[in-house]
Amino acid sequence: MGRAARRLARIIAEVRRTEAPQVPVERLTQPLLAAFRAAAERGELRPAAASVARGWRLRRAALPVLAFGTVLVILAVVLIRPVGRGPDTALVAREPALESTAGLASLDGDALVAGAVLSAADRPLSVAHARRATWTLSPGSRARLLSAPEGVVHVELEHGVLSALVTPSLEPESFVVQARGTAVSVHGTRFEMALGELDRVTVRVTEGVVHVGAFGGNGATVLRAGMQADFVRGVRQAETPGTTSPAVAGVEAMAPGAPAPAGKVGGGPGRGSVPHDARLVPPRASRPAPPALVERALEQVSASIQACFRDHTAAAGEIRIEVSTRLVLSVQSDGRILTVALDPPLSPLVEQCVTDALDRVELGRTESGYRVERELHLLR
Amino acid sequence: MKLEPDAEDAELVGRCRTGDAHAFELLFQRHRGPVTRLVYRMLGPSSDLEDLVQDVFLQVIRSLESFRDEARFSTWLYRVALNVVLMHRRAVGRRPRLVDEQHALPAVDSAPSAEDALETALRVAAFYRVLARLSDKKRAVFVLHELEGLSPARISEIVGAPVLTVRTRLFYARRELSRMLAEEPVLAALELEATDIASSEAPAALRKEVE
Numbered sequence: 001m002g003r004a005a006r007r008l009a010r011i012i013a014e015v016r017r018t019e020a021p022q023v024p025v026e027r028l029t030q031p032l033l034a035a036f037r038a039a040a041e042r043g044e045l046r047p048a049a050a051s052v053a054r055g056w057r058l059r060r061a062a063l064p065v066l067a068f069g070t071v072l073v074i075l076a077v078v079l080i081r082p083v084g085r086g087p088d089t090a091l092v093a094r095e096p097a098l099e100s101t102a103g104l105a106s107l108d109g110d111a112l113v114a115g116a117v118l119s120a121a122d123r124p125l126s127v128a129h130a131r132r133a134t135w136t137l138s139p140g141s142r143a144r145l146l147s148a149p150e151g152v153v154h155v156e157l158e159h160g161v162l163s164a165l166v167t168p169s170l171e172p173e174s175f176v177v178q179a180r181g182t183a184v185s186v187h188g189t190r191f192e193m194a195l196g197e198l199d200r201v202t203v204r205v206t207e208g209v210v211h212v213g214a215f216g217g218n219g220a221t222v223l224r225a226g227m228q229a230d231f232v233r234g235v236r237q238a239e240t241p242g243t244t245s246p247a248v249a250g251v252e253a254m255a256p257g258a259p260a261p262a263g264k265v266g267g268g269p270g271r272g273s274v275p276h277d278a279r280l281v282p283p284r285a286s287r288p289a290p291p292a293l294v295e296r297a298l299e300q301v302s303a304s305i306q307a308c309f310r311d312h313t314a315a316a317g318e319i320r321i322e323v324s325t326r327l328v329l330s331v332q333s334d335g336r337i338l339t340v341a342l343d344p345p346l347s348p349l350v351e352q353c354v355t356d357a358l359d360r361v362e363l364g365r366t367e368s369g370y371r372v373e374r375e376l377h378l379l380r
Numbered sequence: 381m382k383l384e385p386d387a388e389d390a391e392l393v394g395r396c397r398t399g400d401a402h403a404f405e406l407l408f409q410r411h412r413g414p415v416t417r418l419v420y421r422m423l424g425p426s427s428d429l430e431d432l433v434q435d436v437f438l439q440v441i442r443s444l445e446s447f448r449d450e451a452r453f454s455t456w457l458y459r460v461a462l463n464v465v466l467m468h469r470r471a472v473g474r475r476p477r478l479v480d481e482q483h484a485l486p487a488v489d490s491a492p493s494a495e496d497a498l499e500t501a502l503r504v505a506a507f508y509r510v511l512a513r514l515s516d517k518k519r520a521v522f523v524l525h526e527l528e529g530l531s532p533a534r535i536s537e538i539v540g541a542p543v544l545t546v547r548t549r550l551f552y553a554r555r556e557l558s559r560m561l562a563e564e565p566v567l568a569a570l571e572l573e574a575t576d577i578a579s580s581e582a583p584a585a586l587r588k589e590v591e
Contacts, residue, residue: 004558011507011567012526018504020420023430025412032408032437033401039441040399110470114463115442146443147463152540156446176540178446348548 109133114147120160129153133175135164152176163192166208181233186210191223196230200237204228207369208330208338212236289331289366297363298374301329301340304361308353309346309378321380326373333369335362346378389453396444408437411454415461421523422465424508432468436461458524458538466516506566513560518553521546526554 039045107118109129118125120137127145128134133153137143141160145153155162157179166175166186177184180199184191190207203212205223212221213234221236223229230237305327313321325346330338337358345351389410395403412433419432426432439460447456511519520539524530525546530538532546539546561567 004562005554007561007567008554008558011503011561014500015421015504015507016527020417021425021429023412023416023433025409028412028430028434028437029405029408032434032441033405035438036396036401036404036441037399039444040401044442045397045399045444114439114460114467146446147459345544348544348551351544352548352552 109135109145109153112145114145116145117158118143118145131167133164133166135162135175135177137162146178154178157193157195159195161192161194163190165190182212182231183234184210184212199232201231202228203231207332289368289370293364293366294370294372297331298327298329298372300361300363301337301358302327302374302376304357305342305346305350305354305376306378308350308357310380312347312349312353313380323378323380325376325378327376328371328373330371331363331366331369333366335365337361337363338369342376390449393444393447393449393453404441407440411457412437414454415457418458418461418523418528419465421527422462422519423469424512425505428468432464435468436464439464452537455534455537459540462520462538466520469516502566506564507561510557510560510564510567514553514556517541518549518556521549522553522557525550 036045105120105123106126106128109127112118112127118127118137119142120139122139124136124138125141126134126136135143135153135155138161141162142158143162144156144158146156147154152175154176155178157177162177164175164177164186175186177193179193179195179201182199182201182203184193184203186208191203191205191210194202194204196202203210203223205225205227207225209225210223212223212229212231221229221231309323323346326343328339328341328343330340332338340354340358342351342354346354389407392403392407392410396407415436416429416433419436420426420429423429423432436457440457443460447453511522514522517539521532521535524535524538525532532543532550536543536546541549
């Protein structure tokens with residue numbers, strides 16, 4: 001153990017022995033109990049399932065009113081036209097769709113405390129978390145900000161429709177939306193989520209990839225750009241071919257993919273994808289990315305990975321180390337890298353190096369972005 | 381802090397959802413110590429400690445409906461506490477900082493003499509100053525692993541990142557801290573003894589996971 005490591009170990013031991021100050025229990029208990037009782041009186045302590053069941057009984061009693069409300073929500077949702085370019089860390093504040101929406105109210109999400117409940121009354125409400133995500137509530141929608149630590153923005157959609165533009169990140173997820181037991185986890189994408197009757201949640205992905213599953217559960221359904229599906233408490237529901245929820249109409253789909261010089265190109269609508277509803281918004285035809293551009297991108301990324309592997313892989317003497325891994329590269333239309341995946345993964349040091357090296361790389365603009373895979377053979 | 385799955389927690393949470401205030405009081409009593417320690421270690425000596433502990437449990441009340449039974453309550457509580465601390469740090473960063481001399485030095489109870497106690501307190505305070513310079517992500521995994529003794533797998537559940545990412549952050553946190561400690565006069569002069577105190581005092585499970 002080196003001198004610096006021993007110094008660190010020594011101070012850690014001292015800090016471990018340090019007792020945290022005592023907080024005055026009596027002074028905390030009474031306000032907390034008062035808050036608890038108030039929450040209990042408002043019925044805010046029940047789990048989501050109980051709330052839904054209670055809500056359904058109420059709906060049955062007031063069906064005509066709810067039917068009218070549903071019509072209003074659908075009308076509001078159909079009017080949303082979030083059309084824009086791919087996610088861009090520098091463009092969060094000047095996202096075209098947000099700017100072009102008249103009367104849009106906007107909030108600084110980083111200034112909100114966890115637990116804040118946000119409602120959009122008669123105009124859309126946009127919440128921006130700097131360099132992470134911007135999400136918008138359609139009129140008549142309501143959401144609660146569960147947490148917004150540095151890495152992950154966690155929102156619960158309580159009513160209506162939420163659309164989100166999430167800044168690309170190499171983290172496993174940077175934005176989570178949950179609604180009645182269904183959770184959508186994303187990192188760098190554009191998607192919409194609409195609450196339907198009972199626990200039905202519609203998710204439509206415009207760019208990138210999202211994982212949809214039961215909140216807190218392990219399994220997840222992967223939805224890619226251009227796909228839409230309904231879920232009930234995280235479980236995908238049977239599809240109705242050719243149907244498109246009005247709640248998620250009006251969005252442009254990312255191109256299914258681009259030809260690659262080598263390897264398979266992914267990212268297109270797969271099994272279960274739902275075609276666009278031409279009656280609402282004709283899908284824009286998109287040209288595939290030029291093969292030469294894709295090849296240059298692959299070469300640039302591969303070179304960075306190779307350099308990181310060479311610099312951060314320990315080797316004794318002249319021993320030659322060779323590793324094969326599959327690179328999956330997703331690039332946005334503006335040339336920024338959406339995701340880089342290596343399967344099997346490399347060491348944490350190498351992956352951190354790759355993350356740093358590709359952080360600000362731009363690979364050339366294309367009409368709709370692309371996703372490409374390639375086998376890499378790395379040498380040390 | 382032991383964060384093993386606890387049926388008693390689940391039962392108390394269930395009772396809380398029925399509006400049982402006594403159950404919530406028991407839940408608070410059970411977890412206020414670990415929560416206070418985590419907040420303190422994340423924040424360092426601060427006059428805001430009491431407010432933040434209260435905020436954590438207020439947040440628990442607000443979010444209890446969203447807590448799912450399949451998750452461990454203690455894991456969820458740790459996540460809530462971390463979020464509250466990070467939100468607080470973000471808010472504090474936007475306004476002038478007030479220094480409370482009363483909280484400037486931590487209490488160290490195991491030093492053999494008053495002089496040693498003071499030196500140790502100075503070192504610990506210096507360490508927290510250095511720790512505060514780490515990014516939130518790295519500081520969180522460092523505190524949870526090195527000071528709280530949690531495994532990377534458990535930390536990954538709390539911070540919502542893969543185990544690999546947790547280990548990477550831990551690696552860089554240690555490296556940055558080692559470098560920064562050398563630049564801190566109080567800590568740079570730290571006498572290095574032949575015995576490795578940290579290794580001898582770390583929980584067995586922790587030592588195993590670190591390596």
